[in-house]
Amino acid sequence: xxxxxxxxxxxxxxxxxxxxxxxxxxxxxxxxxxxxxxxxxxxxxxxxxxxxxxxxxxxxxxxxxxxxxxxxxxxxxxxxxxxxxxxxxxxxxxxxxxxxxxxxxxxxxxxxxxxxxxxxxxxxxxxxxxxxxxxxxxxxxxxxxxxxxxxxxxxxxxxxxxxxxxxxxxxxxxxxxxxxxxxxxxxxxxx
Numbered sequence: 001x002x003x004x005x006x007x008x009x010x011x012x013x014x015x016x017x018x019x020x021x022x023x024x025x026x027x028x029x030x031x032x033x034x035x036x037x038x039x040x041x042x043x044x045x046x047x048x049x050x051x052x053x054x055x056x057x058x059x060x061x062x063x064x065x066x067x068x069x070x071x072x073x074x075x076x077x078x079x080x081x082x083x084x085x086x087x088x089x090x091x092x093x094x095x096x097x098x099x100x101x102x103x104x105x106x107x108x109x110x111x112x113x114x115x116x117x118x119x120x121x122x123x124x125x126x127x128x129x130x131x132x133x134x135x136x137x138x139x140x141x142x143x144x145x146x147x148x149x150x151x152x153x154x155x156x157x158x159x160x161x162x163x164x165x166x167x168x169x170x171x172x173x174x175x176x177x178x179x180x181x182x183x184x185x186x187x188x189x190x191x
Contacts, residue, residue, distance in 0.1 A: 046129075047122040053150045054087035060163040061148070065094055068171035072100045073134065075170050078141065087150045089124065093141045094168065098134035105133045105175045108168045117164045120152035131173060 003011060061084065063077035078093040098104050108128040112121045123129075127142035134140060144166070152158035 047124050047147070050089040050124060050145075051087035051122075051147045051150060054085050055150050055153065057086050057153060058083050059086050059148050059152075059161070061090060061092075061146075062163060062165040063092055063094070064165055064167040066167070066169045068169055071106065071170055071172045072104060073098055073106060073170060075168075084148075086148050086152060089145055089147045091143060091145050092166075093143050094127065095139065095141055096132065096134060096170070097139040098136060101136045103133055103135050103175060103179055105131055105173045105179070106170045107131050107173045108170050110166065110168045113165045113167070114161060116155075116157040117148075117152065117161045120149040120155070120158055120161075121164060121166070122147050122149055128168060131176070132170075133175065133179060 060081055062081040063079065065075045065077050067073060067075055074095075074097040076095055078095055082090060082092065084090045096106075110126075110128050112118050124145040124147070126144040126146075128144070132140075132142065146166070148164065152161060
């Protein structure tokens with residue numbers, strides 16, 4: 001059965017809306033994947049293990065920490081910068097403190113600058129890979145282990161990078177269900 005003119009136009013319009021909606025839905029995860037794979041926008045990569053190659057050439061890594069507006073924690077790097085050989089595994093710590101009287105969950109977003117270094121900065125382990133929950137008055141040291149890929153020295157833009165800044169911003173997220181259930185049990189016990 002053939003569609004008439006108005007029916008055909010309506011079917012095409014609905015098809016375009018569905019395709020555009022699917023593309024919009026897929027854009028965020030695709031962009032996130034693209035940035036992680038290529039280092040675009042200063043997004044560091046993730047590695048299972050450290051580099052096999054360590055060069056005699058060094059690079060300086062600076063550390064920065066900030067909080068999204070409304071996040072009640074205190075958050076800062078323990079060490080502001082370190083110099084390490086390219087390919088060498090580095091270990092840095094950030095300190096977080098919850099000065100409130102309630103548990104707070106947080107998640108860190110991160111990037112590196114200059115953006116051209118993003119594809120060469122590899123994290124092995126990081127507190128930013130999972131959500132963090134701090135109890136009232138709790139202070140923690142959060143580690144990040146990383147290395148700078150030796151291929152940076154042969155990259156057209158990367159070879160001019162001598163300092164990389166690793167930045168984190170913590171923002172508040174909803175408490176995990178296990179904490180919400182625990183909080184309700186505590187409230188019930190108090191009544």
